[in-house]
Amino acid sequence: MLFKNITILDENFDIKENQFVAVKGDRISYIGPERPEVFFEQEFEGKGRLLMPAFYNAHAHTPMTLLRGYGGGLALNDWLTKKIFPFEAHLTANDVYYSMQQGIAEMLKFGIVSTTDMYMQGESILKAVLETGVKTNLGVGLVCFDPAKKLEDLSDYHNSKYLFENYHGRGDGRVLMDMSVHAEYTSFPGVVKDFVDYSKSIGTNMHVHLSETQKEHEECKQRHGKTPAQYFNDLGMFDCPTTAAHCVWLEEEDFDIFAEKGVTAATCPVSNLKLASGICDVKKLYEKGINVALATDGVSSNNNLNMIEEMKFFTLLQKVKHMDPTVITPKQAVEAATRGGAKAQGRIDCGVLKVGNKADLIVLDIDQPHLLPVHSLLDNIVYSADGSDVEMTICDGKLLYKNGEYYSLDIEKVIYETEKSRKRILSQL
């Protein structure tokens, strides 16, 4: 596959014009100003196009596609307990399989090739991921409401173990299992400690919701005399590479722990607005040298998987939070949406256009009235572009999406099946 005369975001996230980029198998094999002297099966003319790394969604619940817009406008607790949980209680493996596929269709439309996910019915999720050619770091989201229970008593643990043993590394490494703890307030220290030890023993990443709401943060301090970050750190979690989602209410010491332990902060700006959780201090994350990764969260609190939109919220919210228009550059936004997420997922050969890296690529149509003129292409991508400007999405060298066409899933069938699931569940409520 060869892209000709195309503008690219290079490995430093700088713009280079009139480049040739070649893909061989699942990797980028050439980047340069001249055409390589090899025969290519597929050639794409790059005039008016930008080739850049595909997006990595650092925290999501992708099968929640099925709940898009369900219970909107409610207060958080009512939304969860009166709407989301009762609906989810009816989800079958089949429901999740098709909802995940529809979520993947949306990921591809908006240029996402990989998602750090946390959800139930993992086998259905992984089947959808393997079949459609995308990537995931999946976690089950360990939950425990009975202090008497041990790790061995928890189905989430056995499920995580089963999925790890049967799926970790499959699809040429596209599927990775993370060990995931839902949150501090939905578990107890004993089981978390044992789960962390299990994660260490098998060498996986961890994934957790952390300081999303003020309530969660303050109640943790009341219960344990420490913040969620300090609590999980004391349980050893951060000795594993960890993605901490949200991080809205981090305190000074928490930032230092993240920096010292190399924890990734997966920030979900839209979701944090929608549920009125607050605004994460991304400026401080950068100042402390913490890896920042951008995420949509589930579509029931967003309500889409539009990473271009998410980049705009990401940068603009920091400007008003700090009352300083110079805070957070478009380049930082693009990095957080690509390399930041890839790094969090432990995919060190992804997220950057570089020879030898995995060919996870998107092509944007930048030859449109709302993206012209170009004083600064990075500004245009982050502040002016529309999610739908993504024209092509490629994962591990395979073209999965182009101009509304899906090459690895049957979109009509998927939409038909999710609608069937939705109607059935609503009739059961």
Added chain:
Amino acid sequence: MLFKNITILDENFDIKENQFVAVKGDRISYIGPERPEVFFEQEFEGKGRLLMPAFYNAHAHTPMTLLRGYGGGLALNDWLTKKIFPFEAHLTANDVYYSMQQGIAEMLKFGIVSTTDMYMQGESILKAVLETGVKTNLGVGLVCFDPAKKLEDLSDYHNSKYLFENYHGRGDGRVLMDMSVHAEYTSFPGVVKDFVDYSKSIGTNMHVHLSETQKEHEECKQRHGKTPAQYFNDLGMFDCPTTAAHCVWLEEEDFDIFAEKGVTAATCPVSNLKLASGICDVKKLYEKGINVALATDGVSSNNNLNMIEEMKFFTLLQKVKHMDPTVITPKQAVEAATRGGAKAQGRIDCGVLKVGNKADLIVLDIDQPHLLPVHSLLDNIVYSADGSDVEMTICDGKLLYKNGEYYSLDIEKVIYETEKSRKRILSQL
């Protein structure tokens, strides 16, 4: 023109499915569940489509298309004085004519048919508006930096007067001239008072920047012992129907003045984030019964004219400002982007789907993976949709845009000419 079997947003902004909507001349002639027994030249199948009122942009500087992304990331004062003003000093009538056309192309792509604009080279703007079939309430933006000057000495006044006398009401009322004062800090009470009296004498609307930044707001209080709202009210401005743009720093008494005088607050959520101005208290505007209209501001501080994106920022920012996820509904957002703006422009027969109203319509493609399933279509439009989901834009019954095609402007020529302007001006700086 007939839309068949289409979902609509009715005059109460509620969803109605399987409707027939007919357009005769420039007006909506029929809305109902059955096909009217008349012959139609054009018929559109409405399956998987939403027909709704087109957007009204309540505050913009549309020709600033040419400055998209120019000087991004600078602090406000540097941005204005070192980048924007020097660039604008080189603008010719021809530059503005084509920049306005490109701005109109972007308006149409994102479903906007009318803009409350404030900019220089008014005749070029109006030529572009009249030729392309859109609408504007244009103001010159009166500025005066010499306290010795009288209204009669100001070219902005004579220009406003000339444009009013020669253009007001043209294009079957598509063009309206507003008398516009740039802001409190760029004028003096004497000339403002006389300009307001002139506006009253000819019965036009007024348009002004008001309490956009804290600096502007506080310095006004120091200068005049009152807020900008109180200052302009005392000068009689609000006896004319007025659009006040931004309104970020309004105080209690200001809200009451707006309510009493029927001032429209044109809120620009994205621009106010981008320039770190703050977050307008929209919740309070609604509580006081003030007309709220949504606006993009110029693309150099946004950086697009994407009203769907703007609706999302509009609602979500209020949730976090008030730390309450129930604040501001999707319906309020859609109203602010349509009827709110039309009302502000004095176009009482626009902004709502109603028989007899002007046919200012957009069609959205709602049959896409990121807009399904539909638990709540209004939630999907405001929180999930993408600007590019606008498939068709119709103004005064004329189809001006459909799926990337423009019917009233030559997009290639427009882009070529704006790029030529951009290069020339940069070479002059």
